[in-house]
Amino acid sequence: MTFSESLLNQLAANLQQVRQRMHAACLRSGRPSDAVRLVAVTKTAQVEWIRAFLQVAGSGPEPVIDLGENRPQQLASRSRELPPSIRWHLIGHLQRNKVDLAVAHCSLVHSVDSERLLQALNAEAAKAQRRLPILLEVNVSGETQKHGFSPAELEARFESLVQNPHLDLQGLMTMAPFADDPELARPTFRGLRELRDRLVSRGIPGVHLPHLSMGMSGDFEAAIEEGATLVRVGSALWDRIPPSA
Ligand SMILES: *Cc1c(COP(=O)(O)O)cnc(C)c1O
Numbered sequence: 001m002t003f004s005e006s007l008l009n010q011l012a013a014n015l016q017q018v019r020q021r022m023h024a025a026c027l028r029s030g031r032p033s034d035a036v037r038l039v040a041v042t043k044t045a046q047v048e049w050i051r052a053f054l055q056v057a058g059s060g061p062e063p064v065i066d067l068g069e070n071r072p073q074q075l076a077s078r079s080r081e082l083p084p085s086i087r088w089h090l091i092g093h094l095q096r097n098k099v100d101l102a103v104a105h106c107s108l109v110h111s112v113d114s115e116r117l118l119q120a121l122n123a124e125a126a127k128a129q130r131r132l133p134i135l136l137e138v139n140v141s142g143e144t145q146k147h148g149f150s151p152a153e154l155e156a157r158f159e160s161l162v163q164n165p166h167l168d169l170q171g172l173m174t175m176a177p178f179a180d181d182p183e184l185a186r187p188t189f190r191g192l193r194e195l196r197d198r199l200v201s202r203g204i205p206g207v208h209l210p211h212l213s214m215g216m217s218g219d220f221e222a223a224i225e226e227g228a229t230l231v232r233v234g235s236a237l238w239d240r241i242p243p244s245a
Helices: 005-028 047-057 072-081 096-105 115-127 151-161 186-200 220-225
Strands: 037-041 066-069 087-090 108-112 132-137 167-173 211-213 230-233
Touching (some): 005 037, 005 220, 072 096, 096 115, 108 115, 115 132, 115 167, 151 186, 167 186, 186 211, 186 220, 211 230, 220 230
Parallel strands (some): 037 066, 037 230, 087 108, 132 167
């Protein structure tokens, strides 16, 4: 497959800029740059852009093979169409009647937002004889339109939420309130890290919660400074794509 020079150049420039912003945030916060992984959110990208992106991003010292989608059907169809080496991340709301798609295609489900969904995923993963890596989505900011466990609910129910043998609970995910100023997102990110630390300090065997999925195009530097290990970046990667592409 050949892509236009202008498409490849723009994708490479966008990726380089995101990488530089990530590195700078790691430096500022004294974290090694391999402590934070880029999940490239492809929900608004055409499949041909993704193929071109994989060509520019898939080689070199830090290949990007983590792609995120917010709709399970689109994730499943793209997973069938694109190379099997891609690790697919589901980052949007999952309905219980689509857990089969998540179990079949996802490397990590970020958006597990209810106890009933946990149980449905556990049952489906058992059927598929797989242990599915997941994060619990937390509504730290308390906005009514957001999905996710409230911090209080998570703290109250945590011991029972971790009793799902076919799920591998790897951490927490949150979305900050939409705002132009990334500093307004920082308390949400800090709140998620502090919640994680409190849950880990309970010392439940096997429960380590190493991952914090937080930060998007507009605010991922603040998220990295507050401890993000996975940043979900979409629009900054697909910016200024030439119209012919
Ligand atoms: C779309 C989306 C992102 C990426 O947002 P950008 O602002 O495009 O970087 C991250 N997380 C979730 C849950 C999303 O739906």
